[in-house]
Amino acid sequence: xxxxxxxxxxxxxxxxxxxxxxxxxxxxxxxxxxxxxxxxxxxxxxxxxxxxxxxxxxxxxxxxxxxxxxxxxxxxxxxxxxxxxxxxxxxxxxxxxxxxxxxxxxxxxxxxxxxxxxxxxxxxxxxxxxxxxxxxxxxxxxxxxxxxxxxxxxxxxxxxxxxxxxxxxxxxxxxxxxxxxxxxxxxxxxxxxxxxxxxxxxxxxxxxxxxxxxxxxxxxxxxxxxxxxxxxxxxxxxxxxxxxxxxxxxxxxxxxxxxxxxxxxxxxxxxxxxxxxxxxxxxxxxxxxxxxxxxxxxxxxxxxxxxxxxxxxxxxxxxxxxxxxxxxxxxxxxxxxxxxxxxxxxxxxxxxxxxxxxxxxxxxxxxxxxxxxxxxxxxxxxxxxxxxxxxxxxxxxxx
Amino acid sequence: xxxxxxxxxxxxxxxxxxxxxxxxxxxxxxxxxxxxxxxxxxxxxxxxxxxxxxxxxxxxxxxxxxxxxxxxxxxxxxxxxxxxxxxxxxx
Numbered sequence: 232x233x234x235x236x237x238x239x240x241x242x243x244x245x246x247x248x249x250x251x252x253x254x255x256x257x258x259x260x261x262x263x264x265x266x267x268x269x270x271x272x273x274x275x276x277x278x279x280x281x282x283x284x285x286x287x288x289x290x291x292x293x294x295x296x297x298x299x300x301x302x303x304x305x306x307x308x309x310x311x312x313x314x315x316x317x318x319x320x321x322x323x324x325x326x327x328x329x330x331x332x333x334x335x336x337x338x339x340x341x342x343x344x345x346x347x348x349x350x351x352x353x354x355x356x357x358x359x360x361x362x363x364x365x366x367x368x369x370x371x372x373x374x375x376x377x378x379x380x381x382x383x384x385x386x387x388x389x390x391x392x393x394x395x396x397x398x399x400x401x402x403x404x405x406x407x408x409x410x411x412x413x414x415x416x417x418x419x420x421x422x423x424x425x426x427x428x429x430x431x432x433x434x435x436x437x438x439x440x441x442x443x444x445x446x447x448x449x450x451x452x453x454x455x456x457x458x459x460x461x462x463x464x465x466x467x468x469x470x471x472x473x474x475x476x477x478x479x480x481x482x483x484x485x486x487x488x489x490x491x492x493x494x495x496x497x498x499x500x501x502x503x504x505x506x507x508x509x510x511x512x513x514x515x516x517x518x519x520x521x522x523x524x525x526x527x528x529x530x531x532x533x534x535x536x537x538x539x540x541x542x543x544x545x546x547x548x549x550x551x552x553x554x555x556x557x558x559x560x561x562x563x564x565x566x567x568x569x570x571x572x573x574x575x576x577x578x579x580x581x582x583x584x585x586x587x588x589x590x591x592x593x594x595x596x597x598x599x600x601x602x603x604x605x606x607x608x609x610x611x612x613x614x615x616x617x618x619x620x621x622x623x624x625x626x627x628x629x630x
Numbered sequence: 631x632x633x634x635x636x637x638x639x640x641x642x643x644x645x646x647x648x649x650x651x652x653x654x655x656x657x658x659x660x661x662x663x664x665x666x667x668x669x670x671x672x673x674x675x676x677x678x679x680x681x682x683x684x685x686x687x688x689x690x691x692x693x694x695x696x697x698x699x700x701x702x703x704x705x706x707x708x709x710x711x712x713x714x715x716x717x718x719x720x721x
Contacts, residue, residue, distance in 0.1 A: 332639035393639065432638065440641045441641065444640070445649075449631045454636065
């Protein structure tokens with residue numbers, strides 16, 4: 232293991248450095264706040280001659296994904312990045328990329344959806360395509376954004392997987408906050424990633440085929456099952472890749488979930504993304520006050536880490552989900568997924584879920600402490616199910 | 631049901647389409663007046679089904695087994711060398 236250069240950069244720049252280290256060959260993207268600086272930095276790399284890639288300028292995110300699909304089908308290693316409305320605009324093409332089994336890596340800087348117009352973080356955008364066949368990974372900080380994007384290429388291009396991967400990070404909290412990031416040396420990344428173009432189903436004029444022709448009901452179901460099977464395989468591949476990456480960089484994240492001080496915990500907080508840093512601080516504080524609390528940060532939303540969650544929660548007393556999204560007419564999306572695991576595996580747990588930090592409202596370590604205290608207080612009074620508490624909702628301003 | 635093994639991704643090799651020889655869908659048939667043709671290749675470029683092939687001299691030929699008779703070639707031909715003729719029940 233050889234340490235590389237350390238730069239003080241934002242998550243957006245970390246994403247651009249990751250794409251450069253992965254030696255992407257085609258980049259196609261449309262600018263949107265807060266993603267813009269990812270692609271700006273990549274354009275700068277190309278302009279300076281530091282990255283040999285084709286930048287396709289497009290008129291929309293729908294076209295951005297369409298050109299990524301074309302380039303990937305031709306065997307190129309491709310990268311794009313988007314956010315919020317941009318991700319929604321390419322929604323149809325997302326399903327196309329997954330259905331055609333094309334390895335594509337995309338950065339998603341999570342941002343709430345308008346109206347009302349907003350540019351701050353929320354996870355409604357990245358959770359929208361959760362049924363599409365994309366792997367959805369989520370980073371906590373700039374270092375992990377860099378590491379996860381490099382890893383995403385190896386996962387996406389693995390012949391057992393051949394599915395596109397999106398890597399998420401939070402608007403502004405991550406995207407525009409500079410942190411020290413260690414860059415692995417190029418030769419180590421070259422060793423870690425196979426050379427691009429090894430896709431087993433690559434367009435070839437000498438051996439022509441076409442993508443996505445009409446399929447009758449007698450075969451469609453089998454193609455969908457193959458995606459589900461690869462998602463199951465991805466659980467194994469993500470862990471293998473995390474381990475292999477650890478060998479070259481010394482950084483291992485724990486695979487599909489990161490657990491923080493869970494060994495002696497009775498109560499487990501579940502979070503996604505940047506707020507997990509504040510939640511870890513809350514865990515440290517609560518632990519110092521004698522409360523047996525730990526944290527489970529979901530690094531992979533798809534595949535959903537069911538086995539890890541069962542293993543983690545089976546001997547615990549309670550689970551407290553804190554999430555930055557809401558499925559209108561249902562409630563917290565992550566909470567519903569954890570609740571389904573609790574039900575299917577018959578885990579005897581107290582359960583609480585909180586909706587917090589929508590549209591970029593801060594989720595501080597104090598907020599996490601408050602939510603844990605609310606949950607534990609209710610549990611101690613015999614209430615074992617608390618669902619969808621809109622934490623910090625300003626009822627006084629409601630009509 | 632058919633038990634042909636499927637590939638990993640939903641791709642298909644060139645073969646007779648599942649809908650059969652789509653030339654049967656045609657009710658207007660493009661006919662090329664080779665005397666008038668200037669060999670510009672525009673019909674070949676525009677054909678959405680790629681059923682026009684150019685021979686060594688650049689003269690276009692139409693594969694009537696798959697031409698659906700959409701008429702784009704006739705519409706685009708700059709010298710009006712392609713005429714759409716009503717099919718008389720012959721394939």
